[in-house]
Amino acid sequence: MILAILFSCFITAHAQADSQPDTVKTGIYITSIHDIDFKQKEYTVNLWLWLRYKNKDFDFEKYLELPQAKTVTKLYSTIDSTGEGIYMLMKLQCVMKDSWTIKNFPFDKQRLWFSIENSQYDASSLIFVADTVGKNFDPRFVLRGWQIDSFTLSTATKAYETGFGDPELETPHMDYSSFRVKVSLHRDATDLFWKMFLGMYAAFLISFICFFIHADNIDSRFGLSVGALFAVIGNKYVVESSMPEATSFTLVDALHGITLLFIFLVVTTSVYSLQLAKANKLKQANRFDSIAAVIFLLIYVLINTYLISNAKNG
Secondary structure, rough: OHHHHHHHHHHHHHHHHHHHOEEEEEEEEEEEEEEEOOOOOEEEEEEEEEEEEEEHHHHHHHHEEEEEEEEEEEEEEEEEEOOOEEEEEEEEEEEOOOOOOOOOOOOOOEEEEEEEEEOOOOOOOEEEEEEOOOEOHHHHHOOEEEEEEEEEEEEEEEEOOOOOOOOOOOOOOEEEEEEEEEEEEEOOHHHHHHHHHHHHHHHHHHHHHHOOOOOHHHHHHHHHHHHHHHHHHHHHHHHHOOOOOOOOOOOHHHHHHHHHHHHHHHHHHHHHHHHHHHHHOOOHHHHHHHHHHHHHHHOOOOHHHHHHHHHHOO
C-alpha cells in the first residue's frame, strides 16, 4: 500500500514537471538606433540577440517573431548545441513601427518598444527569462541628438483574443510569452528648436516694429503685420510637414497660435492709434504705442517661456 502511494506521488510529480513550460534565457545588446522617420513613425535598430534553451523544437531560426517590426534582416546567425542545451546568437537589423508622443515636440520624450515571441509555441510550452548580465546597449551609437534615460528588460504574457483557426479550442484565446525591451529617451532639442521657430519669432519682431512707426502711416503698419502673419502661417506648415499627424493640441500649435494672436492684436492697436492720430491726438497715440509695445512684448515672452518650460518638464 505504501509503495502504491509513493509510486502515485512520483507519477503525479513527474506529470507536473512535464507540464511546466520550458524556459528560454534571452539577452540583447543594441549597437545602434538610427534612420528615425518621425513622420512615418518608424526607426531602424541594429542588435545582437541571444537565446539559451533545451527544446530543439523551438527552432528560433525559423519561428522567431517580432510583432512590431516592419522588416527584419538577419545579418548573422550561429547555433551551438555542443553543450547542455542550445545557444543561438543572431545579429538583426529591424525597421520598427512605433507611436510617437508629439505633444511637447521638439522637447519630446519617447519610449521605444522591442519585443520577441515564438510564433509556434504558446506560454504553456515556452516562457522567456531575461538575461540581465552586463550592459544592453552601446551609448556611443544610439540616436544622435537623443539621450537614453532608461533601458528596461522584462518578460510578460501577451494575450491574443483568437484561436488562430484551431477548432479544438473552447474559447478563442491564446497566451504567448514575450520578451520585451523598453528604451526611454529624450531629445537634445535646443538647437532644433531655434532652427524650427526662428522664422516665427522673426515674424513677430517684424510686426512688433509697427509700434515704432508713426501712427498715421497705416500702409507701412498693415504691410508689415500682414507679411508677418503669412510668415508665421508658412513657418507652421513647414514645421508640421516633418511631424506625424496629431489630433491633440501640441506645443507647435500653441506657439504659432499665440504668435498669430499677438500679430492680430498688433493690427488692432494700429487701427486704434490711427484713430487717435486722425483725431489730432498724436501725443496720446504715441504714448499708447509705447505702452502697448512694452505690455505686448512682456506678455508674449512670459507666455512663450511658460509653454516652453512646461514642455521641457513634461
